[in-house]
Amino acid sequence: MATLKEELIKDIRFVEGLNSCINCGVCTAICPAAQFYNYDPRMIADTVQKGNEAEIEQLLKSDTIWFCGECLSCKTRCPRGNTPGYIIQALRALSIETGFFIESQQGCKQLALKRTIGEHILKYGYCVYIDEVNTQMYPEQGPVWDWFKQNRTQMLERLGAKYKKAGKGTLRQISKESLNDLQRIFDETGATERFEKIENQSAIKARELGFDFQEGKDAYFDYLYNGNTESE
């Protein structure tokens, strides 16, 4: 059986992301996540470079790997051509693959992302879609969004969009044929399998926490999306 380090090396983002870290900490100095969370990309690079299996497993089960914002500012600045953001991408993929993601509070939240962004792609052909955005889930949208959304058919027509209409244009209805292409690509390239893995592992975790695990925006989704206010 391959070691975790060997699994990481199969991911070209890991290969591209880790050359030879000198532990200078420039990545941490520039990192927006390090300024907000208890997060240190230098430590990530150091841990995977050392290759200690137990430490890598600990990382895969931790909140730490989920704090990066993938802005990739670290890629620009590293004097040795490392990219901690790419290492994070490989660690996140392996954390889901191994099922370790449900061992951390942040990792568990992948379910909420799958059930929003992930499902929007296959349902609408867009990552985000107006019908799914409301000020309860996204209060920062502000009162202008409530007004716009309420009047969206009129306003989008006035602004020249093609909301829910066939053909070209802003917010056009993505054709069934194009959506089928996306579904087949997801099936062919592992996204469908990853979605299933996220759902199946999340079901185990949800039941362990005492939730009645359902589809869509169920109570467990709310818990992950909105946060457990007692512990966060």
Add this chain to the structure above:
Amino acid sequence: MWEAYQKEIADDHYYFARSCIRQNFFPAAEELFLKIVGQELGKDIYDDPRQTTCTGIAYHSGIVPMKTTMTVVARQFALMTEAGYENFVCSCVTSFGIYTEMLETWKHFPEKEQETRDALKRATGMTFKIPKNLVHCSDLVYKFRKEIAAKTKFRLINKQTGEPLQVVDHIGCHYAKIFPKKGIGGAEFPYVLAGMIDEWGGAQVDYPERRHCCGFGFRQYLLKSNRGYSVSNSKKKFDSMEPFHPDLIIANCPGCTFFLDRWQYVISEMEGKIYGQNGYGIPVLTYEELAGLLLGYNPWDMGLQVHQVAVEPLLNKLGIEYKPDEKYKGINGLDLGKPEMPNVLKCC
């Protein structure tokens, strides 16, 4: 040094790839871009109904594998190939980073290109050619900034004082931080928006956190429970730019434009803090919204009423006449009421 950070931008005949965020949150911006490129500049640009999301936001949130995003990108290139185009222009900065990353990956790992070709063929039966030229929409507006300037009715000048307006430029991280040589001016001194400010008469604001991320952070914003990351990073920028009294912020990334607009509203509600003048926020525009205003288009036909920060203070400084009563009207002047006013931030 500077010459190393110039990029080739094709002169004509573009295949246009849309942005998920722009279509939803700035729903007139892309039609405006097409109008400027097609009608004002007389260029051929193809708007394809068959294209979809590039999956970039899902990719950077860790929910779809790289192989999936790579194959969806290949499908977009296949659509371009079928349509008979070779120059690819995309509207989203996340997408620009995605397309560039996949092309660079194929260059360094040719077996990945072959795997992708095989996967696309199996899934859809499609084949594709690599684009000859890949640029972001802001690159096109930058390239033709002088031609646009020649047609403008207004300049970035305060009509009352005659002084240049103070303009903050915000470049999306994935425009040049991942592949600096793919962006005009690179990652340290990106000139794609600054070039427009210079050409259209404004003054650049060079503030300490000019290159800091807006704070999107993908999964950090997309989850309500992580969203403090996003507003905190934007706040860091606002606090840093405030002493320079900006009249306007322009951005080339869909997410950045949205966050710099909406987080001003949130910070005003949370802390009572306002960054603009006279109780208003600092207006935030996309590059083509700014071009459209200077070209004399009606601000309410460009969707500026769906920004949360009011743009009227900017219109007044520019000397642009507008009809306040038309702002919230629908088709044929239908009265659609008005949005509720925020508690703190002044709106019109």
